[in-house]
Amino acid sequence: MEERTSTWLAPRGIWWHRFGRDEKMWLAVIIVWAVAMFVMIMFIWPAIGQQQADIQSYRVDPVEFSTLTAQFTEKYKVGEENGFPVVAPPPGSDVYLQASRFQWTPILKLQKGETYRFLISSLDVEHGFSLQPDNVNFQILPGYITGLKMTPHETGEFTVVCNEFCGLGHHVMVGRIIVTDDDN
C-alpha cells in the first residue's frame, strides 16, 4: 500500500489507491441506507401515510383573500367567542383561515371524520400555522394560499399558534379549532 500523507502536507506522487476492506463494507452499507431513505420518502410514505405535505398553492391578493374570508365567515357563522367569530362550515367545504398581526380568524368548528379544504393566507407579513397539540406546521406567506385537505380524527379543542416571527405581538397570536362529533 502506498504511503499515507499527513493532512497538513501535500501528497506526493499517486495518492489514489484501491479501497480497503473496511471502506468497501462501510460504503456499501451507507449507500443502501441512503437508497432506503429515498424509497421511504418517494414511495413508501406516499403510499401508506395519512399525513402528506402535498400543499396546493395559489397566488392571491391579500385584499381579495380578506374579502373571501369575510364572506365565508358571514355565511357559516354560528357564534362568537372573545370577540372572534365562530364558524361551522359544512363537511367537504372550503375553509378560510386568515392570518394577520396578531390573530388567526375565524375560530373554526369542524366535524370529526369529515374532510375540509383549508385555504390559509396572510394579510400582512409571514406567519407560521402551527396546529397544537398535534404539532403540524406550515409556512403562511402573504400573496400565497397554502391549501391543505385536512381531516380531524379526534374531537376536542385544538390551538393554532403562530410560529414565524411576525412582530412584537407575535406571542399573543393564538387561534382555535374546535372538533365535535358528527351528531353535534
Add this chain to the structure above:
Amino acid sequence: MAAIAQEFPGYRMKIAIWRRCGVTGLVIDRSAERLIMVNAVTAVLFLAFGGTMALTIALTRWRAVHLLPADWFYRLVGAHGLTMLIFWILFFEVAALIFGSTVMINAPMVAPTLAWVYYSMMLGGALLVETTALSGHATVMMTAYPPLKATSWFYLGLLIFAVGALLALFHFIINVTVARVRGQVQTLPLLTFALLAAAIIGIWTLASGAAAIFPAWLWAIGAKSSVDPGVYRLLFWGFGHGAQQINLAAMIGIWYALATLTTGAKPLNEGLSRFAFLLYIVFINMGSIHHILVDPGLGGWLRGVNTSYFVYAAVLGSMIHAFTIPASVEVALREKGYGRGLFGWLKRAPWGEPGFSVLVLSFWLFGVMGGISGVIMGSVQVNMIQHNTLISPAHFHMTVVAGTTLAFMGFTYYLVPLIFQREHILPRWARIQPYIFALGMTIFGLGMGFAGHQGVPRRDWDPTFPGAPLATDIFKTTTVNISLACLGIGAIIAVIGGTMFVINTAGTVFFGKRSAQPNIGKISPLAFATSATTVPIVAGGTGEGEREHTKHTMQTGGFEAPGTLVLAFAWLLLFVILYAYSWFELSSVSWSIK
C-alpha cells in the same frame, strides 16, 4: 536561507518579511500572519458578544427566570443569530482561508491590500448590522423575511459584508492558483483542499445571499414597490443554509487536521476523503430547500426529489468522513502500539490534549445530535411536525455550536500560540474547557430539542401566551418546563466554557509570554514529516518517542480499523432507530393531511 528562497521563490527579493515557525517548520508570510491575527481576534470578539446575548436569550426561555422583556428578546434573537452564524463564523473562516492558502502551502500572500479592503468591508458591514439591530431598527430576525421591514441600513450592512466575504473567497482562490502556477504547490494538502471546497460553496452561497438582500434593500429605500416573499425565501436559504455548508467543509477539514496533529492520523484513503468533499460541492446546495418544505409555491415532486435523492449524495459525503476520520485515528494509534482489543486505542488516546478532546466531542455531538436530526428534519413529510418549532434551532445549535464552533475553538488552541508566538496563559483551562462546553451544549440541545418535539415554537418570547385573547395552556406542562429549564442550565454551562475559551485566547493574544517555540502540548511529529524516513522537524511536544510502548496487537480479521467499524455501525443503528421513530411520531398525528 538559500533553501527557503528556493521553496519560497516569491520572497527572493524581499527578505525579512517571512519567518519559519519554530515548532512546525512552516514558512509564514508576515503580511498573511497579520491578517490571520486581525481576522481571528475579530472573530473571537464577535463570539464573546454573541455568547453574552445567547445567555440572556436562554435565560428568557427558561420559564423560571424569564429575564428579558419581549422587545429586547426579539431584538437580541436576531442580533445573536447574525453575530454567531454569520460574523463569528465567517471572520474565523477568513482567518482559516488565509492560513490555508499561504502558510499551509508555503506560499506568500498575493495582494495583501485586497485582504485589508475586504476585512474593512466585512467589519464595517457587520458593525452597521449590529447597530441597526441593537437599536431596534431591524427587529426582523436574521432571516428578515419581507414584507417584515427593517431600516435600509440593515440590508446595506449585510450587502457590504457579503461582498467583502466574497472578495475573501476570491482572494483565497487567487492565492492558491498563483502558488500553483508558480509551482510552489502541486496537489493541495487535505486541509487546504477542504477549505477550497468551503470557498467554492461559499461563492454561490454569498451570491445567492446578495441576490436575496439586494432587492430587499431597493425595497427598503423605496426604489422597488415590493419583494416576493416566496422568491426571497428561496434565495435567502440558498445563503442561509449554504453558509452552514461552508462551516461544514471547513470544520471537517479542521477535524482531519486535528486528528493528524494530535495522533499522527493520516486519511485511510486520500482519494475517498477528497471525493467526499466533491460530493458536498455538487449536492449540498439542495439543503437550502429544507427550509421551504412546508411553504406554498413549490411542487410536491420538486420537494420530494430534492430532499430525498440529491441531498443524500451529500449525506453520503458526511457518512464517508464519519468513518474515515475515526478510522485514521485508530490506525495511527494502533501503529503506535495501542492495539489491544477493539477499543484499546481509544483508551490510550490523548484525551488531555485540547485538539483531541475537541475533535472527539465536536465530531460526536455534530454527528449524533446535529447530523441525524438534520437528515430527519430534511425529510419532506416529517418536516411537517418539526418546522419552526424549537427542534430547528436545537438542530443547528448542535451543528454550528457544538460542532463547528467547538472545532474552531480547538484549532485556535494551536493557531493562536503559533501565529502570535506566545504561550497560553491558562493551558489547564484549555484542557478542561472543551469538556465543559460540550457538556453544556449537550444539556442545552436535549432541552431545546425535547421542547420542540412538544411543539414549542422557535422565536417566541413566551409560549404561555400572556395577553393572548385565545390563550391556551398547552405548553404549561411539567415536561415543557423541564425541557426549557435544561435549555437554560445547559446554556449557562456552555457560556462558562465559552468564557474560559475567550479569556484564554484573548489573554494569550495580548498578555501571553512571548516565545519562538510556544508549548502547544503533545503534537505528533508525523503531522509535519514529509516521509516516514525524514526526521520530523517538529520542535514542540515532549520529545517522547513514537514507538516506545509495548506493542499490543490483536487479530483484526483483515480489517484496518475494526473498532471504528463497530462504532460506525452502532451510530448507524441509532440513526435508523431515530429515523423510524420520527415516522412513527408523524403517523400518530390525529389529523389526515393530504
